[in-house]
Amino acid sequence: MSRNLHLADIDPRLTRRGFLKGCVMAAAALGLSDEMVPHLVEAASSPQRPPVVWLHFQECTGCTEALLRASHPDIGRLILNLISLDYHETVMAAAGKQAEDVLDETIKKYDGKFICVVEGGIPTKDGGVYCKIGGRTAISILKDVAPRSAAIIAIGTCATFGGIQAASPNPTGAVGVRDIIHGKPIINISGCPPNPISFLGTVLNFLTFKRLPATDQLGRPLFAYGRKIHDQCERRAHFDEGRYAEHFGDDGHLEGYCLYKVGCKGPETFSNCPAVRFNDVEVWPVSAGHGCVGCTEPRFWDTMTPFYERLPNVKIPAGKGAVIGAESAGKKILGVTAAAIGIHAAVGIGKKLAKAKAAQKPEDIKKER
Numbered sequence: 462m463s464r465n466l467h468l469a470d471i472d473p474r475l476t477r478r479g480f481l482k483g484c485v486m487a488a489a490a491l492g493l494s495d496e497m498v499p500h501l502v503e504a505a506s507s508p509q510r511p512p513v514v515w516l517h518f519q520e521c522t523g524c525t526e527a528l529l530r531a532s533h534p535d536i537g538r539l540i541l542n543l544i545s546l547d548y549h550e551t552v553m554a555a556a557g558k559q560a561e562d563v564l565d566e567t568i569k570k571y572d573g574k575f576i577c578v579v580e581g582g583i584p585t586k587d588g589g590v591y592c593k594i595g596g597r598t599a600i601s602i603l604k605d606v607a608p609r610s611a612a613i614i615a616i617g618t619c620a621t622f623g624g625i626q627a628a629s630p631n632p633t634g635a636v637g638v639r640d641i642i643h644g645k646p647i648i649n650i651s652g653c654p655p656n657p658i659s660f661l662g663t664v665l666n667f668l669t670f671k672r673l674p675a676t677d678q679l680g681r682p683l684f685a686y687g688r689k690i691h692d693q694c695e696r697r698a699h700f701d702e703g704r705y706a707e708h709f710g711d712d713g714h715l716e717g718y719c720l721y722k723v724g725c726k727g728p729e730t731f732s733n734c735p736a737v738r739f740n741d742v743e744v745w746p747v748s749a750g751h752g753c754v755g756c757t758e759p760r761f762w763d764t765m766t767p768f769y770e771r772l773p774n775v776k777i778p779a780g781k782g783a784v785i786g787a788e789s790a791g792k793k794i795l796g797v798t799a800a801a802i803g804i805h806a807a808v809g810i811g812k813k814l815a816k817a818k819a820a821q822k823p824e825d826i827k828k829e830r
Contacts, residue, residue, distance in 0.1 A: 476535070479535030479539065480502075480505070480535070480539060480542075481502065482535065483535055483536055483661065484498055484501045484502050484505055484539075484665070485498055486536075486658055486661075486737070487501060487658065487661050487662045487665045488501055489737075490658045490659070490661075490662045490684060490685065490733065490736075490737055491662045491666060491684045492684055497669075500669055501665050501669050503669075504665065504668040504669040505539070505543055505665060505668065507668070510542075510543060510544055510545040511544055511545065511574075511575065511576050511611075511667070511668070512544075512545045512547050512567065512570075512571045512574065512575040512576070513545060513546050513548075513549075513575060513576045513577075513578055514547060514564065514567055514568065514576070514577050514578070514606060514610070515546060515549040515578040515579075515580065516548075516577065516578070516579045516580065516581075516599075516602060516603065516606065517550050517594075518581035518582060518583050518584075518592050518599040518603070518619075518620070519581045519582040519583065519584055519591070519619060519624075519626045519633070519635055520581030520582065520617060520620070520624070522551055522580070523653070523654045524616050524617040524654045524655060525549075525551050525552070525580060526654070527654035527655075527657060528540065528654075528657050528660065529541075529552070536657045536658065536661060537657065540657065540660065540661055540664065543661075543665070543668065544664065547563065547571075547575070548560075548563055548564045550594070560595075561594075561595040564606070568609050573609060573610070573611060575609075575610050575611060576610060576611060576612055576613075576614060576667075577606055577607050577614070578613075578615075578616055579607070579613065579614070579616065579620045579638050580616050580619070580620055581599075581619045581620055581624075582619040582620065582623045582624050582626040582627060582637065583599050583600050583603055583620075583635065583636055583637070583638065583640075583641060584598075584599060584626070584635050585600055585634040585635070585636055586632070586633050586634030589601065591633040592633075600641060603638065604642070607638070607645060608642065608644070610645065612645070612646045612648070612673055613638060613642065613646065613647045613648070614647075614648045614650060614660070614663060614664075615638040615639070615647060615648070615649050615680075616650045616655060616660060617650070617653065617654055617655055618652060618756055618757065618761060619637075619653075620637060620638055621637045621638070621639070621649035621650070621651040621679075621680070621681075621759075622651065622758075622759040622760065622761075623635045623637050623640075623760075624653065624762070625653075627762075628760075628763055637649070639680060647680055648663055648673050648674070648676065648681075649676075649679060649680040649681045650663060650682070650685070651679075651681055651686070651732075651756075651757040651758070652732065652756055652757045653756035653757075653761075656733065656734065656737055656739060658733075659682065659685040659686075659733065662674070662682070662684060662685065663682055663685075666682075666684075677731070679759065681731070681757075684733075685732065685733045686731045686733070686757065687731070688731065688733070689727065689728065689729070690727035690728075690730045690731070690732055690734055690735055690753050691727040691728040691729075691730075693733070693735040693736055694727055694735050694747055695747075695748065696717065696718065696719045696720065696747060697719070699717070699718045700719040700721060700778070701778060702778070703777070703778050704716075704718040704719060705718050705719045705720075705721060705722045706719065706720055706722065706723050707723070708723065709723055709750075714750065720750075720751070720752040721752075721771060721772075721775065721777070722771050723752055723769060723771075724752045724767070724768050724769040725747065725752030725753050725771075726752065726753045726754055726755030726758075726765050726768075728772060728775045729755060729758070729775070730753050730755040730756075730758055731757060732757040734747075734753070735747065735748075752768070754768050
C-alpha cells in the first residue's frame, strides 16, 4: 500500500485550535500552571526548530505509529511542527544511499546541536550483526551519532530497556541506549508504545526552559513517570473496598471493579496513563477492561508475565475492604468507649458511696448493724 493512500484521510494541516490545545495538554502533563501556557506557546512558535535525527533499530515502529497515526492527529502534527525532522527512515522520502547521505550531512551540519531520538533496542551479541542499516550495525551507528548530539531521547521500552528483544534468553544481546552511551544526557520515554504527550512534554520542556526535565533513577521524566498507575487509577476505590473482578466477564468485571486479581500490574508500574490517557479519546487499557501489563518498567516482559496472574507481593485490604474495616474499627471504638464510660460511671458511683459511708455518724452505723 502506498504511503499516500494510507495518509489520505488525515488532514495535514495543524489548526490554531489544535496547536493551542496541544500546548495546554503538554502544560498539564508537565504540571505547569496556566500562566506558563503562553511561554510554551511562544517556545513552540519559534521558527528556530531543533534538528532531530531519529534512529530505528530493533523495533516494530509502533512508537512512531502511535505518534503519527493517533485517532486525533493534532498531537503528531504539533510534534512535527516543533522539530525539524531531518532524518527518520520511516517517514522520509529518501531511501538507500541517499538516506544515509542525509544522516551523514545532518550530523556534520548540526554537530553537537541536534536531538538524537532512538527507537528500538540495540543488539550487542556477535558484534551486533542482528540489526544492520546501510551495511552498518545498529551499535556502530549509535556510537557514531549519539555522542555528537546535544541530547538523546530514547523512545519506547525497546530503546530504554531492551524491550521484548531483551526477554530471556535474549538471543541477540539486546540492550537499551543507556547501556551503551555514557556521558550524554539521556531521557527515557518508556512504554510499548509510550504516550505521545510524554514525548511532546519532554520536547516542549527542552524548548521552553533550555533543559531536559527532571528524571527518576531510571532516566524517565518525573512529570510522566513520577507516580504509580495504581495510585491514579479510577478503579483504585474498588481495590480499597475489596471489590475485584475475579475472572474476565464475571459480575465484578462487568461492574468495573479492580482488575488486580486478573493480573493488572498497576501496583508496580510507574506511568501517567490514567491521567493523560491515549489518542484524545479518553480511554486507556484499564478503563477499557484490561489490566495494565507494566510495559513502562525495566525487563517488563520477564518480570510482568504471565500477564493474567496477579502480582505476588501486593498487600490487599484484609477482610472485606477499607469501608468494612472502618465500620468494624468504629464498632470496636464505640464498644471500648462504652466500656470506658461504664467503668467511669462505676468508679463515680463507688466514690459517691464511699463518701456517703464516710459521712454517716457512728451511732447510725451501729443501728444498721
